[in-house]
Amino acid sequence: MAWFGDLGYQTAVGKDIFDERGNNQEVILWKRLEEALVRVNPGVSQVILNQAIRQFRRALSEEADTVRCNRQFQSMLIEGIPIKKRDGSKTRTVIVRLVDRHNVEANDWLAVNQVEIWNERNQRFPDIVVYLNGLPVSVFELKTFANEEVYLV
Structure with a gap:
């Protein structure tokens, strides 16, 4: 985790972000995403965001197939996410960006150790989940394969 901190990431332990998740099945940090959208999309109205x-x-939520999702x-x-907006008699498309690709420092980078994640069958504690603007973009499992008791699934 110190390595992520050295790179400028915020760091946390899973229990520290529980309130941001709402429950152990939710993996997206919605408030961070909402705050990032305002920062990344200056001039875009809150209605569009x-x-x-x-x-x-x-x-x-509507896509059942994991690969397609x-x-x-x-x-x-x-x-980004295309949003149609009526402008008088015309309709135009506004692209809402989830990340700032031109100024990476404008994004919210967070590395979290031991995030507890539940689904209908399992409970998991990935070693590190990396969030970009509240979105989980990487999962690290730091296991030693010398230990025969360790398995990934």
């Missing part, structure tokens, strides 16, 4: 968050939530997530992460 709220629409983008709703569209993002809907896209991830991950592809959709990656697409929104890279390309």
